[in-house]
Amino acid sequence: MLRFLPLLLVLGLALIGCVSSHEESGEWSCESDSEIRVEAEYRPGFITLDGNADDWKDIEASEFSLLPALDPHVEHEYQGGKMNVKALHDGHDVYFLLQVDGEYVYSKGENNKCPSVALMFQIGEDATYHNMGGCKERTDSCTSKTCKGHEVDIMHFSIGNAIPGRLYGGNPIDNGEGNGGDRFGHLVDVYAWNPHCRYLDGLGPSGNDSSAQNDWKGAWWHSSFNVHSGFVDEDSPYASGGQKGTYYFEFSRPLRTMDHIQQDAQFKIGESSKMSVAFWYPADGKPWHGSGHYSINCDWVPLDISLDSSMLTKSSPGSSGSTASVFALLLSAISLCVSVFVGYRVLKPKSVPFTPMENL
Numbered sequence: 001m002l003r004f005l006p007l008l009l010v011l012g013l014a015l016i017g018c019v020s021s022h023e024e025s026g027e028w029s030c031e032s033d034s035e036i037r038v039e040a041e042y043r044p045g046f047i048t049l050d051g052n053a054d055d056w057k058d059i060e061a062s063e064f065s066l067l068p069a070l071d072p073h074v075e076h077e078y079q080g081g082k083m084n085v086k087a088l089h090d091g092h093d094v095y096f097l098l099q100v101d102g103e104y105v106y107s108k109g110e111n112n113k114c115p116s117v118a119l120m121f122q123i124g125e126d127a128t129y130h131n132m133g134g135c136k137e138r139t140d141s142c143t144s145k146t147c148k149g150h151e152v153d154i155m156h157f158s159i160g161n162a163i164p165g166r167l168y169g170g171n172p173i174d175n176g177e178g179n180g181g182d183r184f185g186h187l188v189d190v191y192a193w194n195p196h197c198r199y200l201d202g203l204g205p206s207g208n209d210s211s212a213q214n215d216w217k218g219a220w221w222h223s224s225f226n227v228h229s230g231f232v233d234e235d236s237p238y239a240s241g242g243q244k245g246t247y248y249f250e251f252s253r254p255l256r257t258m259d260h261i262q263q264d265a266q267f268k269i270g271e272s273s274k275m276s277v278a279f280w281y282p283a284d285g286k287p288w289h290g291s292g293h294y295s296i297n298c299d300w301v302p303l304d305i306s307l308d309s310s311m312l313t314k315s316s317p318g319s320s321g322s323t324a325s326v327f328a329l330l331l332s333a334i335s336l337c338v339s340v341f342v343g344y345r346v347l348k349p350k351s352v353p354f355t356p357m358e359n360l
């Protein structure tokens with residue numbers, strides 16, 4: 001073994017050399033930790049979709065550093081803290097909680113001067129995390145045909161017009177028009193093939209499809225707020241700026257949607273999907289721009305939609321289960337024999353002589 005050590009060292013150095021030269025060339029590189037994942041356990045009747053995170057306290061979080069999405073280097077990490085991502089499902093809907101520390105900033109009506117979040121999911125098998133699906137076509141040539149297989153599903157929530165604790169997303173008016181928009185709170189349902197070919201569900205370069213819907217709902221909150229019966233628009237900015245605290249963003253969506261044009265990710269219980277989370281923050285009061293966001297990872301993060309684990313523990317010890325039923329069968333056979341025997345003894349005709357009625 002010792003003899004091979006120098007060889008291994010040389011090989012190792014060569015590999016390191018390759019990696020660093022790759023980075024220097026300015027090409028995209030990502031070393032994703034294979035351990036990371038988000039687990040959506042089955043916990044029915046647990047979550048109220050109101051932006052308040054108290055009901056999530058027993059749910060385990062996955063913690064992520066927030067690095068710039070386009071240039072993921074540790075020295076440019078979001079200074080406010082890590083992002084905690086929690087998820088669960090109730091058999092019908094999947095729920096997400098994003099929790100990130102940040103001083104309170106809010107500019108009513110100015111989305112870019114408020115924090116903002118997005119979720120992204122893989123739809124098409126060829127859709128890469130990098131470049132939002134990674135279709136090579138340009139704005140004037142991307143279509144559902146030329147970019148087939150590169151579809152990603154995006155939910156984007158910009159809170160400049162969203163009252164904390166109130167529900168936004170899919171609403172009867174925008175869904176009535178058959179698209180993924182949200183004119184009230186800008187919690188929109190979007191699909192993309194790459195960053196330049198990004199559309200509201202139902203709208204697109206090859207025509208509109210009025211069957212599309214905004215399938216998301218969500219709410220936001222900041223820990224500096226005083227909880228009371230409910231904010232209204234006039235309460236804006238809801239708290240004084242600059243207070244330390246935590247932002248909460250809470251979302252839900254049906255596991256399956258009625259999409260039939262490949263614009264929504266579809267989740268399956270017991271299977272894994274691929275997701276990512278983006279975060280925008282107006283650092284030093286400067287408005288953010290679209291590509292200036294942080295991301296939880298430089299590649300997809302697996303999202304496991306778990307089976308009901310209580311059902312699993314009941315059915316998994318299959319062999320001992322069948323032993324028990326064989327034993328029960330044996331017991332019932334024995335008791336049948338015993339009861340036949342007892343019955344026979346009780347009912348056995350005794351040798352009482354026959355006495356005809358007329359002789360009495």
Ligand SMILES: *[C@@H]1O[C@H](CO)[C@@H](O)[C@H](O)[C@H]1NC(C)=O
Pocket residue numbers: 203204207208
């Ligand atoms: C699709 O819908 C958008 C927004 O409502 C509209 O501007 C556009 O003209 C529509 N396109 C077609 C081809 O109907």
